[in-house]
Amino acid sequence: MIKRDLVVVGAGPAGMAAAISAYKAGVRDILLLEREQFLGGVLNQCIHTGFGIEYFKEVLTGPEYAGRFIKELKNLPEINLSLRSFVIKLNCDKVLTFLKPGQMEQVKAKAIIMATGCREKTREMVHIAGSRPSGIFSAGLAQKLINIEGVLPGREVVIVGSGDIGLIMARRFTLEGAQVKAIIEIKDRTSGLLRNVIQCVKDYDLPLLFNHKIKRIYGNQRVKKVSLAKVDKNYNEIKDSEFFIDCDTVLISTGLIPENELIEMADIKIKSEDDLNKTSLPGVFVCGNSYKVYDLVDSATKDSQEAGTMAAEYIRSLNA
Amino acid sequence: MLKKLICIECPVSCELLIELSDGKVIKIEGHKCDKGQEYAKSEIENPQRIITSTVLAEKLSLKMVPIRSDKPIPKDKVLPAIEAIKEIRIKEPVALGQVIRENFLNLGVNLIATRDVS
Ligand SMILES: Cc1cc2nc3c(=O)[nH]c(=O)nc-3n(C[C@H](O)[C@H](O)[C@H](O)COP(=O)(O)OP(=O)(O)OC[C@H]3O[C@@H](n4cnc5c(N)ncnc54)[C@H](O)[C@@H]3O)c2cc1C
Ligand code: SF4
Numbered sequence A: 001m002i003k004r005d006l007v008v009v010g011a012g013p014a015g016m017a018a019a020i021s022a023y024k025a026g027v028r029d030i031l032l033l034e035r036e037q038f039l040g041g042v043l044n045q046c047i048h049t050g051f052g053i054e055y056f057k058e059v060l061t062g063p064e065y066a067g068r069f070i071k072e073l074k075n076l077p078e079i080n081l082s083l084r085s086f087v088i089k090l091n092c093d094k095v096l097t098f099l100k101p102g103q104m105e106q107v108k109a110k111a112i113i114m115a116t117g118c119r120e121k122t123r124e125m126v127h128i129a130g131s132r133p134s135g136i137f138s139a140g141l142a143q144k145l146i147n148i149e150g151v152l153p154g155r156e157v158v159i160v161g162s163g164d165i166g167l168i169m170a171r172r173f174t175l176e177g178a179q180v181k182a183i184i185e186i187k188d189r190t191s192g193l194l195r196n197v198i199q200c201v202k203d204y205d206l207p208l209l210f211n212h213k214i215k216r217i218y219g220n221q222r223v224k225k226v227s228l229a230k231v232d233k234n235y236n237e238i239k240d241s242e243f244f245i246d247c248d249t250v251l252i253s254t255g256l257i258p259e260n261e262l263i264e265m266a267d268i269k270i271k272s273e274d275d276l277n278k279t280s281l282p283g284v285f286v287c288g289n290s291y292k293v294y295d296l297v298d299s300a301t302k303d304s305q306e307a308g309t310m311a312a313e314y315i316r317s318l319n320a
Numbered sequence B: 001m002l003k004k005l006i007c008i009e010c011p012v013s014c015e016l017l018i019e020l021s022d023g024k025v026i027k028i029e030g031h032k033c034d035k036g037q038e039y040a041k042s043e044i045e046n047p048q049r050i051i052t053s054t055v056l057a058e059k060l061s062l063k064m065v066p067i068r069s070d071k072p073i074p075k076d077k078v079l080p081a082i083e084a085i086k087e088i089r090i091k092e093p094v095a096l097g098q099v100i101r102e103n104f105l106n107l108g109v110n111l112i113a114t115r116d117v118s
Helices: A013-024 A041-045 A062-074 A139-149 A164-175 A194-204 A261-265 A297-319 B034-045 B075-085
Strands: A002-009 A030-033 A049-051 A079-082 A086-090 A095-100 A103-114 A118-120 A136-138 A156-160 A179-184 A212-218 A225-230 A243-246 A249-252 A256-258 A284-286 B002-006 B015-021 B024-029 B052-057 B064-069 B099-101 B111-113
Touching (some): A002 A297, A013 A041, A013 A079, A013 A297, A041 A139, A049 A062, A086 A261, A136 A139, A139 A249, A156 A164, A164 A179, A164 A194, A164 B075, A179 A243, A194 B002, A284 A297, B002 B034, B015 B034, B024 B034, B052 B075
Parallel strands (some): A002 A030, A030 A079, A136 A249, A156 A249
Antiparallel strands (some): A095 A103, A118 A256, A212 A225, A225 A243, B002 B015, B015 B024, B052 B064, B064 B111
């Protein structure tokens, strides 16, 4: 088994910031594990601007923001990068098991920082009735398909939820030549940033319907239409308000949840919000979107740098 | 005449109250920083947006290269610009920040790659 002072899991903005700050705080034996082929995490698919305004005082796109940290990492050979390395297990002895193409490895660490990001809520979690045709995507998956794979997943789109990713994707679909037929929000206001309502929805005159819910998805092989209804302030359907919209694609953009399976499997608990980055097991830290869902990467970066410093302090306390 | 706008330059989203005369801005209130002032003036007199999109790569490590305009362009030029971007192909590796098209469509802006693609 390999031994390391610090292992960081996930090389999105959080993991990169944590690894760099641990280095700056004196740790020299660092392994950074990332399951993808590239550094940068979800920022690689966020090609729009809106990143770094606070941290760099500049308006950057996601890949540009990630690029700043990738450049810094590559100048620090003491931080060992291992790409295509999928961590499948963590235990209470701080042993991590990970898969690399063709092999399985284990590493024991003095300290661990988990920075595995978040995942999107799925249709199952938001309860939409109806059949299960193709053409239903989470907004983030659609973003990946368009911006990374270069595939337009549909031409007539209904977006469920008005979170930032949904709003950004409404504009992206429009620019790619698809028609956004409605953005449906059950509340009376958007859950995304106002700036995104203006530059993604108003700029293109897209229909954003508040106090509406999706009732049912229709279609056999492919989505054909959806039914919608108005709701009152308690989110109860208003009688006789149901109507239909033809579409071939439904995007679900109803929120994110931290990705913490590995920690949960090891029976490690994340501490409360005022105990930033800490868990029930000393020496195991969580940061970035796996700690809590951050709206802005800038704040995720700052908090993750703290995680790096905390891990460095912890390792120093073991050696003392 | 009074007009309300929300500044989109940063997530604070200040509500700006703008006094207009003959289509020109004469007074702005509500901005928490200078950028709000510039935004209000530009949004009223000549609204502009930075454009971001992707360009098809040929025989490179990624299928799509993310790109942006280095400066904002007039809002009514956004759709034609996006259409023209769809025609571009990138055949050589590019570095983050590298210019893909100079003075794109004579708009006075460059298109730049926003990611290294080998
Ligand atoms: C679609 C979307 C749009 C956004 N738009 C904006 C915006 O406009 N402005 C803004 O400021 N913020 C935005 N955000 C928020 C911002 O992107 C996040 O706050 C930030 O990316 C979180 O970084 P992270 O490193 O915690 O997570 P991620 O970037 O998700 O990184 C997690 C990394 O961990 C890796 N990983 C996960 N599990 C494992 C495992 N078991 N083994 C190995 N590696 C693993 C993943 O592959 C990934 O690379 C957006 C977020 C999303 C999801
Ligand atoms: S005025 Fe300044 S602080 Fe307010 S939204 Fe605009 S840029 Fe942000």
